[in-house]
Amino acid sequence: MPNYPLTRFHEQATLTEAEAHALRGMGDPEILVRRNGTIRRERDPVDAIYLLLEGWATAAIRLPAGQRQIVKVHITGDMMSTPSMVLDTAADTLVAVTECRIAAVPLVRLRDVLIAYPRLGSLLLMGVQVERLALMDIVAAMGKSSARERMVRLLLDLHDRLAKIGAVEEGRFDLPLTQEVLGDVLGLTAVHVNRTMRLLEREGLIARHGQRIALGDIDRLRKISPLPPRRVRFDPVWLPGPGEM
Amino acid sequence: MPNYPLTRFHEQATLTEAEAHALRGMGDPEILVRRNGTIRRERDPVDAIYLLLEGWATAAIRLPAGQRQIVKVHITGDMMSTPSMVLDTAADTLVAVTECRIAAVPLVRLRDVLIAYPRLGSLLLMGVQVERLALMDIVAAMGKSSARERMVRLLLDLHDRLAKIGAVEEGRFDLPLTQEVLGDVLGLTAVHVNRTMRLLEREGLIARHGQRIALGDIDRLRKISPLPPRRVRFDPVWLPGPGEM
DNA sequence: CGCCCTCTTGATCTCCTTCAATGACAGTGG
């Protein structure tokens, strides 16, 4: 599908030519954000959502007490900041982990697109539900499983998402996240992330060289993961068909 | 608003008369579910969402290893099971905590409503984003705060949600959840839930008699909570106005 | 009356945190 890096709606349903075209035209001119650059800060007024055209970014919530919890690791093709579209001020801080190319979509333009192509609203709804499911799984993993299990789950999740965009070769992929960041994703300290990864490494389950990580025995890893991956339904019954809406 | 117990869309935006009417007509005839009854099980085929007309219910994910994590405590007026609408088989198990009145909305009917009233799709999107934010906050609380802080946050969250539907009187409300259930919500054991509540009680922050709980000093509790409540924007700019869509 | 569910409390254990020190490496300025 030609519109790939802009959104991944085409993974979830068939799009008409007009809809695909509207999606492509939705974003502002692209912006380059350097490594560690802040894309949008918590409490900033919300007037756009962002398409991550290329790169890795994190979405984090900062607690009043000062800690930060990363609630989403974004990769190429993700939509960012959409939870904040129901708020006046942003819920999360978006930070570029690698250099990123992004495009903003002003909310007023989103409104025009929804009016002209209401089915894209339903597709957006679908994407949001997928994100919500991902969060439910994270809650389940955090509430009920060990550091080791959560780490394995995260690695498999990244593996599966990266595989979809062609960024995995035989179980190997780039993981540009420091152990500090991984800790803030998993709700662990960087020290314990290190111990956990070293252990997995010693067992031959993973291997690392620099930012490169290799999942050694994916089947065995999947048995360790506290939750299996979810399979999203293509073109669900409640979704109006192309042209029906 | 007359359609109150059916959905709470009117909290988020102005509805036209036709939209409100469509919402009211959406559900099947109501069903009574007895205490501890299962409304829908994980892995069941998904062909409807459910409106909780009255009562308390939990949405839980069961891990392959056998534990259960409750990902949402539903109260009167909530929509249930919508995350599963993007899946073939349900993600979560819905169980009635108290006796519940519910109404199913078959997905095919939802489809008809979305086609006839596309703006209701946008309102649904809004409600789902609110749920997603709630999950983000839960992840942040689980990752970065103590049992005590999480407990306080949960009580305040329930307090605020119940207050909106008029089920709170001067900080007092019914809490029909056992400590076992609270543990499965918070990612703690029932034993530790007990110790934590007893401590809060001894400090005069809460008081309990049977299922009734009273939040003693709400201001002090809010200072203990790791996250403040979120204020959802009414009629956001991206939401097409009544009649515009 | 007796059973089961829930709450409560104590004792012990353990996973993860905290604190601290060292090493590897990249970037930077002289």
Next chain:
DNA sequence: CCACTGTCATTGAAGGAGATCAAGAGGGCG
């Protein structure tokens, strides 16, 4: 070219929040 500095990974030792195991008490309901 090399010292200098900051970031990140690694490992050890000690401490603590919460889990686990166990037992008793109260209360609703058959």
